Amino acid sequence: MNLVSRPIKFTILCLVLGVSKLAFSTELNPQFHELLENGLRSKGPVQLEFFLQLDPIQKFCSESSVDIQGDKASLLMSEARQQIQYPDDGDYVGDWREGEKIAQSGKGLRFNDSDDTKNGGNCYACHQIRKEELAYGTLGPSLYQYGKLRGYSKEILRYTWGKIFNPQAFLICSNMPRYGHKGILTMEQMRDLMGLLLDPESPVNE
Amino acid sequence: MGRLVINLIRLGLVICSLGLSHGHADDGTISAVQEYRDLLSDSNPAELWILSGEELWFSTTNPNEVSLEKCDLGKGPGVLKGAYVELPRYFPDVEKVMDLEQRLIHCRMVIQGLSRYEATSYPFTKRGEETSEIEMLVTFIASESKGMRMNIPLNHVAEKNMFDLGKQLFYFRAGSHDFGCITCHSGDNKRIRLQELPNFKNQEQARKTYGSWPAYRVSAGEVRTMQHRLYDCFRQQRFPEATYGDDLMTALIMFLAKSADGGLYNAPAMKR
Numbered sequence: 001m002n003l004v005s006r007p008i009k010f011t012i013l014c015l016v017l018g019v020s021k022l023a024f025s026t027e028l029n030p031q032f033h034e035l036l037e038n039g040l041r042s043k044g045p046v047q048l049e050f051f052l053q054l055d056p057i058q059k060f061c062s063e064s065s066v067d068i069q070g071d072k073a074s075l076l077m078s079e080a081r082q083q084i085q086y087p088d089d090g091d092y093v094g095d096w097r098e099g100e101k102i103a104q105s106g107k108g109l110r111f112n113d114s115d116d117t118k119n120g121g122n123c124y125a126c127h128q129i130r131k132e133e134l135a136y137g138t139l140g141p142s143l144y145q146y147g148k149l150r151g152y153s154k155e156i157l158r159y160t161w162g163k164i165f166n167p168q169a170f171l172i173c174s175n176m177p178r179y180g181h182k183g184i185l186t187m188e189q190m191r192d193l194m195g196l197l198l199d200p201e202s203p204v205n206e
Numbered sequence: 207m208g209r210l211v212i213n214l215i216r217l218g219l220v221i222c223s224l225g226l227s228h229g230h231a232d233d234g235t236i237s238a239v240q241e242y243r244d245l246l247s248d249s250n251p252a253e254l255w256i257l258s259g260e261e262l263w264f265s266t267t268n269p270n271e272v273s274l275e276k277c278d279l280g281k282g283p284g285v286l287k288g289a290y291v292e293l294p295r296y297f298p299d300v301e302k303v304m305d306l307e308q309r310l311i312h313c314r315m316v317i318q319g320l321s322r323y324e325a326t327s328y329p330f331t332k333r334g335e336e337t338s339e340i341e342m343l344v345t346f347i348a349s350e351s352k353g354m355r356m357n358i359p360l361n362h363v364a365e366k367n368m369f370d371l372g373k374q375l376f377y378f379r380a381g382s383h384d385f386g387c388i389t390c391h392s393g394d395n396k397r398i399r400l401q402e403l404p405n406f407k408n409q410e411q412a413r414k415t416y417g418s419w420p421a422y423r424v425s426a427g428e429v430r431t432m433q434h435r436l437y438d439c440f441r442q443q444r445f446p447e448a449t450y451g452d453d454l455m456t457a458l459i460m461f462l463a464k465s466a467d468g469g470l471y472n473a474p475a476m477k478r
Contacts, residue, residue: 032374039454040446048446051381058384064377109382111440111447125398137398139390168384177383184382 028054043111061173073172080169084162085180087187092157092194096204099196102189103129109184119184121193126176129196130203139175146197148205160197164190252345252422252474255337255429259346262339269319277313279306279347286350291471294460296362303368305456307433310343329450330434337428344431345420351471356416358464365460368453372461375454376406381444387458390439401478406465413469416462421475429474432459 028036033052042048057076060066067073105120107113124133126140150156162169165180179185185193196202263286264273279289280297294305300312307329314325331338360366379386387406390396394411396403404415419432433455440448448455 029374032371032378035371035375035454035457039449039452041449043447046381046444046446051446054380058380061384062374062378062380062386064373109444110442111445135399137396137400139393139396139398139403173379175389177385182382182384 028052044113045109045115045117046111057168057172061168066173068172077169077172080166080181081162083181084165084169085187086158086161087191089154092161092191093199094188094191094193094195096192096195096199096202098189099192099194099202100130102185102193103196104133119189121179121185121189123193131206132203143197144204145206146204147200147202152198152200157194157198161190161194164193250422250474250476252349252420252429252476255342255345255420255422255474256349257346258337259342259344259349262343263346268314270317272317274313274317274343276317277309279309286347288351288354290348290351291354291356292358294365294368294456294463296364301364303362303364303453303456303460305459306344306347307340307431308451308453308456310340310347311451326451330430330437331428341420341429341431341434345429345474348420348471348473352473354471356413356463356466356469356471358460358467360464368457368460369464372457372459375458376461383444385443385445387439387443389443406462409465409469412462412465416466417469417471418473418475418477420473421477423477425478432462 027033036052037048040048040051054062057080060072060076102121103123105118106122106125108117108119123129123143124136126137128136128138128142128144129146131144146160147156159170163176164185166178167174167176168178177184180187180190196204199205262274264275266273275284277283278297278299279286280292280295281287281289290306293309294303296303297309304312311322311325314320315322328338329340331341358365360369376387379388390398390403391406393403394405394408396405404411406412406415416432419435420429422429433450436455436458437448437450440446
């Protein structure tokens with residue numbers, strides 16, 4: 001004999017599904033969603049429909065009180081770490097001269113940019129990097145002498161790559177963009193930035 | 207008359223500010239701007255926007271040939287003093303919360319007979335083109351509250367709701383770069399490149415910042431409104447374009463105005 005009747009089973013199933021959907025929901029509250037949908041419009045490379053689909057990390061970090069120590073945070077970070085694409089060994093460090101240009105450029109993905117603008121990294125907006133560049137921001141830590149201070153070991157290469165690819169894999173809700181994960185920069189561009197930070201010949205490490 | 211003068215002065219000031227804004231990007235830039243500000247401290251060019259805005263307020267050159275004196279900005283028809291420091295607010299006649307610019311759109315359409323397009327299509331002056339009437343009107347109306355204190359009690363449930371939505375937007379992180387207002391405006395002494403970022407979680411900074419707009423931007427040679435500032439932050443944030451005059455901006459402005467509650471309203475200021 002079946003102890004639980006079918007309608008009750010169905011209800012339990014719905015509850016379980018409902019709860020798990022809640023826990024991982026990336027949907028916005030309807031009133032807020034409507035506000036965004038009516039008040040914003042697609043332009044250039046920024047498409048509203050795409051913009052309104054938050055990924056789980058964006059949803060999590062949009063709450064005004066975020067628990068960055070909790071289980072949810074650890075889960076999101078470990079998922080993000082698994083999704084990092086690393087280059088082959090020996091292929092981490094590109095051309096620092098190109099890297100410097102990418103670090104300087106703030107172009108790309110703004111509504112006034114054209115679709116084919118080559119995206120920059122805009123690292124100087126937030127970081128000190130080369131000593132000569134005095135117009136740097138302070139939202140992030142100084143990266144001057146990055147390699148000189150940390151060394152050029154495989155662990156450092158791997159960590160730094162991961163950090164540029166997806167900083168939130170190591171610190172959830174970091175203010176730094178997820179350059180690799182969100183496709184802001186290409187693998188090639190990230191290699192060149194690695195060169196800027198981790199080539200012993202780069203002026204950053206003089 | 208006033209408007210012609212503005213356009214002449216804009217030209218002159220742009221030329222003389224070029225030397226500064228294109229100067230070497232070192233910490234000297236900040237002190238050079240400060241010097242320039244001190245030099246002009248008694249004579250903020252925004253005065254001209256105020257004069258022209260006043261002229262426009264009383265002007266009858268519109269489809270219905272009536273001035274804006276019947277426009278109720280919340281303190282009764284034609285009452286300007288203290289209106290801005292209590293906005294955004296709930297307006298019973300339209301049963302919604304409006305900021306100054308939404309209310310102006312409303313008055314210009316309903317009282318003066320402008321189309322929605324005419325009342326909204328040119329909010330921000332473009333380089334080399336005529337000065338936006340909206341910027342002049344806003345600068346005039348806001349300046350009538352200079353020296354008063356921000357007063358945003360959120361008594362009406364619709365006002366409270368607008369504030370909550372604005373707060374959500376402030377913390378909302380999305381788009382290609384995961385940026386939200388919170389990314390750039392929640393820490394003390396932070397900069398993007400050399401530009402100092404106010405921290406809106408700090409009440410003193412929120413008050414000082416909110417109380418300084420509209421402002422004469424030395425680098426642009428224009429008076430800019432808070433709407434324009436926010437429009438540009440959306441751009442830097444990699445957000446879609448904000449539609450002028452929509453509730454979205456009103457919600458955000460409600461949140462910022464409330465963050466500045468009790469602060470001295472001291473605009474128009476002068477800025478980089």
